[in-house]
Amino acid sequence: MHKPTLLAGLAAIALVTTPAAAQKSPEAVAEAALKRAPVFDGHNDVPWALRAHVDNVINGFDFVDTTDTAKPDATPPRIAMHTDLNRLRKGHVGAQFWSVYVPSNSNEPQAIQQTIEQIDVMKRLIARYPNDLSLAANSGELQAQMKAGKVAGMLGIEGGQSIGSSLAVLREMFGMGVRYMTLTHSKNVPWADSATDAPKYDGLTDFGRQVVREMNRIGMIVDLSHVSEATMKDALETSKVPVMFSHSGVRAVNDHPRNVPDSVLPAVKANGGIVMIVFLPGFLDPVVRAHGLDRTALEARLKAQYSGDPAAVTAALKTWDAANPAPKTQIAQVAAHIDHLKQSIGVDHIGLGGDYDGMDSAPVGMEDVAGYPALFTELARRGYSQADLEKIASGNMIRVLKAVEAYAASQKGQPPVETPVVK
Missing domain, CATH: 1.10.287 (Helix Hairpins)
Structure with missing residues (x-):
């Protein structure tokens, strides 16, 4: 063979084979994405787990490793915690919304007290591990803390019962560090319908709309997980800034009332909001x-x-x-919910809200907070790019947080919404 012909043939082979040879494995794509953009998860119930396991007495509690915290003989029995520092690191978690949950059947004074107790215990836990955990007041602090290698924390109230139907309490909760509020939990509140209670208000009441507007004004994200479809639509119509679903699935994949219906998804996209996929098998499968x-x-x-x-x-x-x-739920079922969101409203509106330490079981391979890389590997295997994965991991949630903060900054001259106290 003539030399020019040989060189041309080798060049052609190189053009065909080099891209395949250089192509990263799904594991490598996932690892690269999580290294650049660690997970910012929307919902973790460690504060309530502390109340359930140790009655909020954390002196001597080892959050480095909680794998031995099961209490099978307790009433009710308690499984080992899903979350600790070791597994947060293994899972590439860089930021976490810690859920400040209190039971939705608590009366309003009880709920307010319990909420403050749960805020307090999470702040005390963070203070015990200053080299590993931090509490951020805003997106700038959060990103700086993530860059410093800490698990940056923010607090989210899970249920409007925690404010006792008081805008004053709402504002003071923000002052304590709360940066989102789920409008309801499993039961209605006096101003909003829940997804899992008999409808009473057909969505938000007038006061409920005031709550949303005041949350916008102060810079607290409106969380629509747990609320009814009518409440979702009313809140999306009322909110001037992006909303979040901190831990939900999509109803088209699993017809559960806790999941987001397709009828709501276009409004989420128009709003700039985010649906953070939960890992609870009953919502997924x-x-x-x-x-x-x-x-x-x-x-x-x-x-x-x-x-x-x-x-x-x-x-x-x-x-x-x-x-x-x-039955056991597989990682593919989590990915199916993410696929549906990507196809329906695009990758810019997807995040993750695992609900760890708020559920009894999780998908196989994602049994605790160390499991995020397995999900990202599955998504990479399905063709998600590194840029897509970075958005899902934390980029989208940070975008929503910044948009909410920017609107609040623009409202600095606006007075608080005032309502008469209940006598």
Whole structure:
């Protein structure tokens, strides 16, 4: 073969083979993305786990490693915590909204007290580990703390019961460091309907709209996880800034009332908001949801059958559970929700809100906060670019946070919304 012909042939082979040879593996794409943009997760229930496990007494509590915190003999039994410093590092978590949850059936004075107690315990935990954890007041502090290698924290109230129907309490919660509020939890509040309670107000009341406007004014993100579809639509119509769903799925993949319906997604895109995908199997997986509905129906029948004999109900449920173990959810099911969002409203509106330490089980391979890289590897395998993954990891949430802060800065001259106190 003539030399020019040989060189031309080699060049052609190089053009064909070099891109494939240089192509990164899904694991490498995920690792590169998480190195540049560590996860900013929208919802973690460590504060409530501390209340459940140690009654908020954390002197001597080891948050470096919580894998031995299971209490199987407690009432109710408690699984080991999903979160600790070791696993946050392994999971490439760079920032976290710590959920300040209190039960939605608490009366308003109780809810306010419990909320303050939960804010206090999370601040005390952060203060115990100053080299690893921090609390950020704004996006600038958060990004600086992430860059310094800390897990930067912000606080989110989970349920409007925590403000006692008071805008004054809302403003003071912001002063304590709260940067988002989920408008409801599992039950309605006096000004908004929940997704899992009988509708009462057809969305937001006039006062509920005032709550949203005041949150916009002070720079607190409106969180629409847990709220009814009507409340979602009213809040999106009212809010002047991007909203978030801190821990939800999409209803088109699993028809659960806690998930976001397709009818709402275009408004989320127009608003600039973000849907942060939850990892709770019942919200992700229709097979798991069906299993849960079967068990709930059985429990109702057993309570009617064994009225006044809770031990018999418990024994019968235990027998059923042994014969009907809950199905396992796979990482692919998490990715299916993300795929639907990408196809419906684009990658700019996707984040992650695991709900770790607020659920009893998680997808296989994502059993705790160390599992994020496995999900990002699955997404890379599906063709998500490194830039896409960086947005999903933290870029989109930081964008929303900055937009909310910018609007609040523009409202500095506006007076607070004033309402008469309830006598």
